Amino acid sequence: MAIAGASLVLVALAGCDRPATDHDSPVAVVLDDADPDITRGISDLVAAVRAAPQSGELRGRLAMAYEMNGFPEAALATYAQAATLEPEEFNWPYFQALLLGRSGDLPAALASVEQAITVDQDYVPAWLWQGKWLMDTGDEDAAELAYRRAQDLGAGSPAIAGLAQIRLRQDRPAQAAALLESVSAERSHPQLHRMLGEAYRSLGRDDDARIAFARGKLASPLEWFDPRQFRKTEYVWGFKNQMAHAGDLLHAGMTEEALAILDVWEDSYPDDPALLTNLGWASLNLDDLDRAHEILLRGVSVHSSNHSVAYHFHFHLGRLHVRWRDDEQALFHLEKAAELNPAQPYPHEERGKILLRQGRTDEGIEAFDLAVQRGIPHSDNLLHAAGVAEAARGRWPEAVERFRQATAANPAFTEAYLHLARSLGQAGRFDEARQALDWAARLGTHPGAVASARRILASGESSEAEEPSPGGA
Numbered sequence: 052m053a054i055a056g057a058s059l060v061l062v063a064l065a066g067c068d069r070p071a072t073d074h075d076s077p078v079a080v081v082l083d084d085a086d087p088d089i090t091r092g093i094s095d096l097v098a099a100v101r102a103a104p105q106s107g108e109l110r111g112r113l114a115m116a117y118e119m120n121g122f123p124e125a126a127l128a129t130y131a132q133a134a135t136l137e138p139e140e141f142n143w144p145y146f147q148a149l150l151l152g153r154s155g156d157l158p159a160a161l162a163s164v165e166q167a168i169t170v171d172q173d174y175v176p177a178w179l180w181q182g183k184w185l186m187d188t189g190d191e192d193a194a195e196l197a198y199r200r201a202q203d204l205g206a207g208s209p210a211i212a213g214l215a216q217i218r219l220r221q222d223r224p225a226q227a228a229a230l231l232e233s234v235s236a237e238r239s240h241p242q243l244h245r246m247l248g249e250a251y252r253s254l255g256r257d258d259d260a261r262i263a264f265a266r267g268k269l270a271s272p273l274e275w276f277d278p279r280q281f282r283k284t285e286y287v288w289g290f291k292n293q294m295a296h297a298g299d300l301l302h303a304g305m306t307e308e309a310l311a312i313l314d315v316w317e318d319s320y321p322d323d324p325a326l327l328t329n330l331g332w333a334s335l336n337l338d339d340l341d342r343a344h345e346i347l348l349r350g351v352s353v354h355s356s357n358h359s360v361a362y363h364f365h366f367h368l369g370r371l372h373v374r375w376r377d378d379e380q381a382l383f384h385l386e387k388a389a390e391l392n393p394a395q396p397y398p399h400e401e402r403g404k405i406l407l408r409q410g411r412t413d414e415g416i417e418a419f420d421l422a423v424q425r426g427i428p429h430s431d432n433l434l435h436a437a438g439v440a441e442a443a444r445g446r447w448p449e450a451v452e453r454f455r456q457a458t459a460a461n462p463a464f465t466e467a468y469l470h471l472a473r474s475l476g477q478a479g480r481f482d483e484a485r486q487a488l489d490w491a492a493r494l495g496t497h498p499g500a501v502a503s504a505r506r507i508l509a510s511g512e513s514s515e516a517e518e519p520s521p522g523g524a
Contacts, residue, residue, distance in 0.1 A: 075104060077113060078128045086289030089120045107137025114146065116286040123150055134166065141170040142279060145177060157184045175204045176277040182213045191217050208240055209275045215246055224253035236496070241267040262494060265463035269428055290316060294325040301329060306336040322353045324360045331367050335374075343371055362392040369401055378405050396425035400433060412440050431461035435470070442474055450474040458490075465496045469504050481512045 077100040082090045096113040103109055114129035130147035137143060148163035164181050171177070182197035195217055202210035211230050218227035228250040231243055244267030251260035287296045293312050300309035310333045313326060320326050327350040334343035350364035365388040372381035382405055389398040403418030419433040427433065438453030454471035458464055468491035475484035488508065492501045 077101060078125045080122045080125045088288045092116060092288045105136060107133045107140060110136055111143050115283045119283050119286040120288055120292060126150060139170060141167050152180065152184055157188050160184055173204060175201050175206045176275055179206060179209050179275055186217060191220065208234055208243060209273060212243055212246065212273050219249060224250040240273050241269055242273040262463045265461050290320060294329065297329050301332055306333050309333050324354055328363050335367060335371060340371055340374060358391045362388050365391065366398055378409060381405055394425060396422040396427035400427060407440055412444060416440060431457045431464050434460060435467045438470055447474050447478040451478060463494055465491050465494045469500055472504055472508060476508045476511050479515065484508050
């Protein structure tokens, strides 16, 4: 079961009907198979609600507990009760709206978020959600008003993205492009680059579209910070739920918060694979390498027969030994990880870095090739690194091929075009080198480096032209 973390991404829920709001009795759920911590926590809250049936705060706490522990229908009904009992509280209709939105009941979600906005008209995420749901229901004029309000409150990129999406749906790509171009290319979310690519393609600007799509290649859904959601995380109960929550925190870069959860459970579940994996990861992030080493070795010892689990321990041990500058042990664990999970590209990537650093260029490039073949997301970086390695030993045709592969994988990779131009110049292919620099200039991210590369290329071409022919006087 996926549990909501500190980020915007929350539990995906099955369809839920709009609940009744009889607030005399708390909504009950069957807890026979639930984790004891969940059973105890929910039972205590239900008892508290029964003791104070007119308390909207207690009803809201029960609703949050239901939501965060896998009872969405009960959460919906209880949020509705809390909103009735405590109409001046923003959270209850807002949390209800988010659940309804995820269930696909957009008319009900819009009604609930409107109720929340009447309580607090300055909470940016509420306007962003309203804009999204209105757009999804086809009410583009009302959606634009919501996004404009969010923009006025300082929403930034999410509001611009919403407005641009409306323009794209209205077949007004020039206006969409103007909106998206107002966001700095370096700071823009990849999803905005993808939208910009759609606008450029509609306008017939194919080269610009190619660059924009490359910059948005690894786009994930556009999210926004929603601080009110943090209140719900204290109601994540049960070992499995807390392990999932700790994993979410680690992915969000909140290592110390994750470690605070993990430390609580270590004595009770010392050999659990999720706990050991997360503990090892957290310890690595905090540079507590001795503790990470002890935890990861424990994982290898206990779970050696489970290849999918042991893979993670060996991979992280490889990373740890890189930090210790122990290449021999790092390679041992990374090779073991690759053996345990042959489909994974990451052990090959790490092996390649070590081998190149050791001067074992052919082996390093071979490892990078394996990572690329296994579908590593940032293949352009590895192809570029292979090109740099080939250039370092003066193998210019091989370097050219690698840099061409890198630019094909990512047409917005300025450094790869600069290195491609240098390698083409070294190979005497000056026209192609100038074309590479023209594209690098079009990207607009490194104007100084492009100007310098043009001077060096012109100097090299001039020197070659001045050299006497082999048969000359």
